[in-house]
Amino acid sequence: MKTWYRAVCDEHKSMIDCFCNNPLTTAHYLGNKNEDIHQWFSLHYSCKLRMIHFDEDIEECWNKGYEDIFFDPIIKKKS
Numbered sequence: 665m666k667t668w669y670r671a672v673c674d675e676h677k678s679m680i681d682c683f684c685n686n687p688l689t690t691a692h693y694l695g696n697k698n699e700d701i702h703q704w705f706s707l708h709y710s711c712k713l714r715m716i717h718f719d720e721d722i723e724e725c726w727n728k729g730y731e732d733i734f735f736d737p738i739i740k741k742k743s
Contacts, residue, residue, distance in 0.1 A: 666693075669717045670732075672725060673708045679716070679725055680704045680733040697734060704733060 669683040682701055684690045694701065716722060726732065 667717055669715050670722065671705070671708075672714050672716055672730070673711045674714070675711050676708065677725075677728065677730045678704070678708070678733065679722075679730050682715075700733065 666685050666689060668681055670679045671682045672679040680701060681694060681697075682690075682705075684693050716725070
C-alpha cells in the first residue's frame with residue numbers, strides 16, 4: 665500500500681498529488697507530471713498550502729468543490 669500526499673490550496677480551492685511514499689516511488693508514479701507539479705506550486709507560491717493524505721480529507725475537499733489536478737473523473741463517478 666502506498667501513501668499519496670496532496671498539496672492543497674484552500675484560497676483557490678485546488679489540490680494536486682505531489683508525493684507518494686518516498687522519492688523513488690514518487691518518481692515512478694509522478695515523474696512524468698513533474699512539470700505540471702512545478703507549475704502548480706509556482707502558481708501557489710504565495711499561498712498558505714497544506715498537505716493531506718487521509719481519505720476523509722480528500723473527500724472533504726471534493727465535497728467543497730476543490731479542483732483535483734490529476735484526478736480521473738471516471739473514478740469519482742463510480743463511487
